[in-house]
Amino acid sequence: MPARDTSLDTILRRVRASLLAAMVARLGADKLPLAEDVCQDALEKAVASWSYAGIPDKPLAWLKIAAWRRAVDVLRREAFLAPMADDQGEQGADPPAFDGDGGQDEDLRLLYLACHPGLSLRDQMMLGLQLGAGFTAKDIADLMFMKASAVGQRLARAKRKLRAGGPDDLLTLSPDEQKNRRLTVLNCVYLMFTAAYAPRRQNALLVRDTAGEALRLVRILTAQNPHCAEAAAAAALLCFQASRFDARTGADGRLLLLKDQNRAVWDQGLIAEGAAHLGRAKAGTALSRYHLEAGIAAVHAFAPRWEDTDWQAINTLYGRLVALYPSLAVLVNAAIAKAEIGDIGAAQQLVDRAEACPEAAHHGGTALAQAHIASLQGRIEDARRYLIAARSLDQRTAVRAHIDALLESGA
């Protein structure tokens, strides 16, 4: 297997989403399969030519013209085979009118399409990655630890479902429907980001592209909907989290917790942008999980040192988050926050509640939190037991190295 040229992969991921969005905008969402076919065809032809001529300066412009020509061919043939059909032939005869990059509206349109309420969240996210972010089935499989063939089948099924719902043309999606889908779209972008943000042993470039794409999409979302407090809060959250991207792994590839990170590496530009989004998010009356999570991330972002962390503020925010959205990860993190202010009893209760979640059996984080709380109480044997359990649950090298370091230090 030849080494993958990641730079071409990255370029293709970036242009694929915009290319598809432009074609769908041009052909209509009911022609999604045709748009996908001609984009794929154009890409294949393009890269074959680039393998001799080199990558052009404006790959997207190149591809849009190639894809549109192909679409015109197909539509002409269809019109010829079905002479009674409507005005597709005329539409196909239009000269290509692509100049420069598609607008931001175009980029989000496919994401709205993917976030159909009839699809599961997971399907929405996978479809959003493919249609809205230009990921291939192989990319998605790498990101989600699935087989490419399984991803392909899921995507195909999801698209069949979309089509079964009738021609779901976003050009005609009413403002109300758009508003209804906005939170689903936000959640989809948030899931994209978290899929990339979880520490994993995998293609670092793919991870970075995923996070970057989620950040780009959430920025467009909040720019387009300046009065949507949830969008502003989600944008703030992603900025704060992304600001720590480079600080999260040590030189040896080991996962570095907030406590051990070199805060000088945190991206101050992203932190400032996050703060601006958060300021706008607070202006509204809505309070979402994004508000609370962004608030917690902000407290960390503005602590010059770990010792300066305002744990009281974090605990207040976690208290409200647990009431609003008691997911496994929220409970575990809330427990750690309680432990930080010395409220071991409350910490124990929260982590026990987390352990009672059905998914906890496969979640190394719960066992890690148990280990932490046990060691705080001086229950060294329990702590070791939980650490070993956490290690067996987590296949990720970065996490395992972290646990090994804890075990060695005799926690």
Add this chain to the structure above:
Amino acid sequence: MRHFALLLNHAPDRYTGLSHDSMMDIIKDYVAWVEDLSAKGIYQGGHKLIDTPGQTLTCADGGITVTDAPFAEVSEILGGLMIIAAEDMDAATAIAKTCPHLVHNSTLEIREVDQQVE
């Protein structure tokens, strides 16, 4: 610096029936190589030839006959050409040896470009 043309041959059916992913993996190798050499100022340009038969012109008996190029009968066809800059033929050969074409195919011909004095 002298210029050398790399003529890249492949079997006529080399790329027929390949899956999209396998095709992309091969292409990525070539693109990576071309981009790398371009960044180093070695790569001067190139053209892929379209994989459909061309025409052969034959001049005989005072007339020109045009026939379809007989793809089926030949063992290899020219897939494209690349121009690189190198000190001499030895250096050009050393560079050409790293071309992924020799991983995915078996023949590569190097010819020096006859440069005009400007």
